[in-house]
Amino acid sequence: MAPATSARPLANRIVRCRKCPRLIDHCRDVARVKRRAYRDETYWGKPVATFGAANPRLFVLGLAPGAHGANRTGRVFTGDSSGDWLYRALFEAGFANQPESTAADDGLKLIDAAVGCAVRCAPPQNKPAASERDTCLPWLVEELRGYRRLAVVIALGRFAFDALGRAWPASGRTPWEDPQFAHGRESSGPVSLITSYHPSRQNTQTGRLTREMFAAPFARARNIVDAATRSSNP
Numbered sequence: 001m002a003p004a005t006s007a008r009p010l011a012n013r014i015v016r017c018r019k020c021p022r023l024i025d026h027c028r029d030v031a032r033v034k035r036r037a038y039r040d041e042t043y044w045g046k047p048v049a050t051f052g053a054a055n056p057r058l059f060v061l062g063l064a065p066g067a068h069g070a071n072r073t074g075r076v077f078t079g080d081s082s083g084d085w086l087y088r089a090l091f092e093a094g095f096a097n098q099p100e101s102t103a104a105d106d107g108l109k110l111i112d113a114a115v116g117c118a119v120r121c122a123p124p125q126n127k128p129a130a131s132e133r134d135t136c137l138p139w140l141v142e143e144l145r146g147y148r149r150l151a152v153v154i155a156l157g158r159f160a161f162d163a164l165g166r167a168w169p170a171s172g173r174t175p176w177e178d179p180q181f182a183h184g185r186e187s188s189g190p191v192s193l194i195t196s197y198h199p200s201r202q203n204t205q206t207g208r209l210t211r212e213m214f215a216a217p218f219a220r221a222r223n224i225v226d227a228a229t230r231s232s233n234p
Helices: 008-016 021-033 083-094 129-147 156-171 211-232
Strands: 058-062 113-117 152-156 193-198
Touching: 008 129, 021 129, 058 129, 058 156, 083 152, 083 211, 113 211, 129 156, 152 156, 152 211
Parallel strands: 058 113, 058 152, 152 193
Antiparallel strands: none
């Protein structure tokens, strides 16, 4: 199985990373034991690279790969309920060619968008340590430096927001004005920041996050990207 990536050289380095033994061991253990529903599948079981356009207008940052989602399929936010919510929202806003993301070879393509995670390995209980976030941070910094067309970033959840707050200045970007985490909050700058609740089961099944709420940041991102495109192509 080949990883679905945005920039192959960087993606290959991410996939080969072994800097967090606890996370690497967990990815391998999950891939070996498997979930019963997927017992006939071959799990990816390694770090998961960013997926989408190599030089996007929109960058979406999540927390970490799901143990039986991206850690199984090899593509970020693919094969679990969080991905169902995310790619449907991207499709409805015109950033994806289809609303489903079930497998790395399902034909999904992102349009002027890329999706990644603050931590590239599936963590136990979906809770990476702060030290693991910081160890993974240089990958995010390198990606941000290469994204020269960015118009907007969406941070899914406080963990991604915190990681982005560390990586953004390290990448040489202009700081946002008063960035704070709240669903739908927008912080201005040369690149806009929009924060959103993460589409985890804990949020979607309790009603804390509805489809309409989750769609709103992506609709706003669409407007920002369209305006940036018009200004660069008068």
